[in-house]
Amino acid sequence: MGDTVRTDVLIVGAGPAGLMAAAWMAQTGVQAMIIDQKSHHTRCGRADGLESRTLEILDSFGLADRVWAEANHTVEIALWGGTVDGKLQRQSVTANSQPGWSRFYESTLSQAKVEEYLMEYVRGRGNVEVRRETTPTTLEIDYDTIDDHSKFPIRMNLESMASLPKPYFNGMDTPGSDTSSEPYSDDSGYAGMDTVVEAKYIVGCDGAHSWLRKQLGLELEGESSSDFWGVLDIIPLTNFPDIRKRSIVKTKHGTLMMIPRERKLVRIYVELHPDVAARYREEQDGEVLMNEVEKIMWPYIMKTKHIDWSTAYTVGQRVCRKIGLHNRIFLAGDAIHTHSPKSGQGMNVSMQDTFNLGWKLASVIQGTLHPKILETYQQERLPVAERLIALDQRICRGMCSRRDVDNETSHGHFHEDHKRAMEQENSSASGLAVIYEPNLLVASTTPCVAGAKPANDEMALSHSKRSLATNIQVGARIPSMLIINQSDAQPCHLQQILPSTGQWNLIIFGADIANPRQMWRLSHLEETLGQPESVIQRLNNQASMTRRGVACVGMYLVHCADRLGIELQDLPTIFRPWTEDRGVDYSKVWVDEEAYHHTGGGQLYKSFGIGPEGCMVLLRPDQHLAFISDMDDVKGLERFLMSITPEECRAPEHC
């Protein structure tokens, strides 16, 4: 037996979902441990699609620049069909995205790189312990203490499979020896030893065959088809003209989809006859799949001298309907949804699962949110998993030529539903249009009826007013628009002032603050939000004790008055905080105006549908809209915040 160690969060599995959870812990300073049975991150193959929302999320951790620079950007999609005389015909070439969806668009980069950068980020902070070649062997849950969130009710036994610790090379004996291609050495001093980990929370990101899910007696439910598919990453030798576009080719020999990747690679999904699938499984030779590709692509030549990776699979769309237990145990990623890789969603929805969960766990551990909010994980992410499965079923139906065999002429025909499903794949499924239903962290929306008022203002639940910003939705992530800094005129995307720190953000859309009425409303905010006894100030004081200087709620002003007609000094001090040694913080006031030289900007109010009254928007740490209200409705805002924070934070005397 080895040691017993305690950690706040134990993450099982260091794939994209596990690493995204670990990134939140690393960023917020929560003590955590991430374990994985493999000795190393993914090296090739597997997932490769990065949706625009995932890139927005990576950007919120400062990781998008690098990923974006290395990824291949999939700008166009081409549909090809087999003709009656056995040739191939291009049916359409269109944009692979819609305008205004995001500042990023769909890209492809190896899962290996995404894991590498996330791991580098996690290791760079120091509060997350990484144990590779480590498997869980037993799980115990102490139900007596499960509701006391100061306790560690989860006990898990870990077995290290690492070989004996490698002798330390001092560089003199074996100069230049490269024992690992990861830039950090793994903590492999636990070889052959067991460790007992006591944790407050556990996150199972251990894949489709999840050990944790099985321990909990949970199953993936859903249908499994008998459609076989092969996958390859190759450098193609071809005269096919759309090889650098995303292409779908449907012929009587079967269907394939190609997605161009980084380093001249192309990912190919190819439909397989069961006999071919069986032969591939036996021979494990990518050439078996290439033969099928060549057949479908004829009369174009399609060969390769470099197969980077290949595999074969049967399509099964299955989902686990219990993904959060007792607000203590959570499942994410492939452990709760398996589907075909063809919609390119796997890595995305998986990372978005734990992007949703991570800040909630950190906030509860740091005492800024009430533990009950952890139930929103299941409420918010299960519907996403279910929609993903439904969408994948439609795409698979459209892609599978074997389901069309009775009609020779329909080969090469793209059903309308297949086309619509592909379009939806790029919006809703990718996370851009995910809208969480009202719950503890998403205020419900009331229609704004003139004169209608709750009987008792103080007691009423906080409702969002949709009419104040008609084109953005409570529960959805806030779209990013270019805004201009009041003080230095530097353009910046709205989302870029909302990094993933665990901080909530209150954005005051003050509208035309050169208008005395709007300026008066702004000053009124100072009198309510700015007071030391206000809920936000109390929450921020509380947060300052537990979180590396990150506030609980940040405040920003985005106005649309003429920037040069407004002086920062004339604005309420909550928008120009001052510290003794660093002076004014110039990052709080932004303007919706066009940047110099017609380089964008000036479209936010119009695009969001915000009127001359302005509004106040509360964003969660994951950039999703929690609450929209009038600029004057500080009481409503405070009620909402009070409803989700721990009791001890709410009373002034405790903060």
Next chain:
Amino acid sequence: MGDTVRTDVLIVGAGPAGLMAAAWMAQTGVQAMIIDQKSHHTRCGRADGLESRTLEILDSFGLADRVWAEANHTVEIALWGGTVDGKLQRQSVTANSQPGWSRFYESTLSQAKVEEYLMEYVRGRGNVEVRRETTPTTLEIDYDTIDDHSKFPIRMNLESMASLPKPYFNGMDTPGSDTSSEPYSDDSGYAGMDTVVEAKYIVGCDGAHSWLRKQLGLELEGESSSDFWGVLDIIPLTNFPDIRKRSIVKTKHGTLMMIPRERKLVRIYVELHPDVAARYREEQDGEVLMNEVEKIMWPYIMKTKHIDWSTAYTVGQRVCRKIGLHNRIFLAGDAIHTHSPKSGQGMNVSMQDTFNLGWKLASVIQGTLHPKILETYQQERLPVAERLIALDQRICRGMCSRRDVDNETSHGHFHEDHKRAMEQENSSASGLAVIYEPNLLVASTTPCVAGAKPANDEMALSHSKRSLATNIQVGARIPSMLIINQSDAQPCHLQQILPSTGQWNLIIFGADIANPRQMWRLSHLEETLGQPESVIQRLNNQASMTRRGVACVGMYLVHCADRLGIELQDLPTIFRPWTEDRGVDYSKVWVDEEAYHHTGGGQLYKSFGIGPEGCMVLLRPDQHLAFISDMDDVKGLERFLMSITPEECRAPEHC
């Protein structure tokens, strides 16, 4: 006595100019050594202005993303004047750049960071030896072999001042010891030893007090004024509203200029009375300078608790008129031009000096260019240095309030010439509008007179035809415009397909190649440029022997036909080169069309003034235009290339 070592290029001084020279050597694989008397790169203060052309250059080495992300971008400039009643009044706020100049704009980042990133780049390659704490002691030149460029006529004695070699820490005895904040340890095994270096070429980047310049008996010539200035980097505590803009403030107490920087720093240049300058020199206390700043800024408050760096200087505009000797010895940077730092040009023009020189040296050493072309360094860079000095004199005249003392009311007045000079500073002086006069590497331009033809086509010098692209200029750097890749529709900036590899690039602007006449001209190019015995193919074969797979001349097609109406397979093979194992190179054909969703593009032909006939443009490895001709004038192009390549490359039998 120590060893005698040989290197192709010896670079004296590891500031920005020396490191840019070393970056070229690192990139092209030329053996070089860079020495510096300091043990470490600059840590704070000194230069900080990065002009847009410098950012374009850093981008050509893949370094701009990082610099751009960390730098502060100076979007606006504010002019303030003292009023008759002793207050301050804002006179104007305008953009600090003009539209279309560059995809980058003026930024500030510490010289320390620029040096750090360049050094990292140089060390990352391995063919450039870096010796710090090393000074040259003697210089000998063997004039007998100076014209034979296979010889090493330069002999220099180096003295290492490094302390005794540090014992090697194996990480066990002193875990985590950080012996240097540079990520690589210096080669300090030469302590106390002399080394004799024999070099083919020497580049002196050893600053205003250049040892090398003095050895050569050369001097900086020019005037020294008695104007004293102080410089500080501070984090300001202020209520001045334009503190995050570039601001110039002129009052009866003096003039100051402020430039916002990264990490909340502001760089301030402040005019000093001689008495104050003397006191600062004695006390070396930044507070002495802050007192002057406070006086000028009154009635605004201007204090600080953090002075990062300060110094004082007298303005002297001086230039060395001999900057290249015998095509063997070159001077660059502060060694050849000193001026006030107020125009923010120092680091830029210095790096641009060696950006001009580096590829020329590498090409001569690798045998792709004739040594005589080295004379163009003096021809091209001396006029830039002289214009810089003249501009700085105008700016200093405008900035100096003491030259206005006879007229009380003129305090706070900005002369028109001062304003014009500041505008020019952002264009011509920054390198964007630098136009090299015709020389060996810049074909002269002939007006296109109908019917006028050289008497003997074969013998005539190659001339550029201005009329073919009326808005771009031979000798200037090619502006960057957004273009779209033919095969994958990814948008890209023209300059981004022209990285600094030492390769020349021939860009065929084929215009509307859906027009049969243009397509015919394109096919004709294949017949001339594509043949194994063509000059370009011969030069590329020659280059492939000496340069890590980098061609001598790359070829690109940028057309403006409807992209989806053109198939890559129908284009000449020179634009879709094929290799046995990697297939087609899809990076050669680009389109001037608008990107999806109105995100730019489609303006190149209009902006460059290229007509329906198209044209052919030869770019030097530094992105400057060498030659513009009709698409059919392959003979003229070949004559130009033959005139600058070594004899042995020209005859077919040798290549």
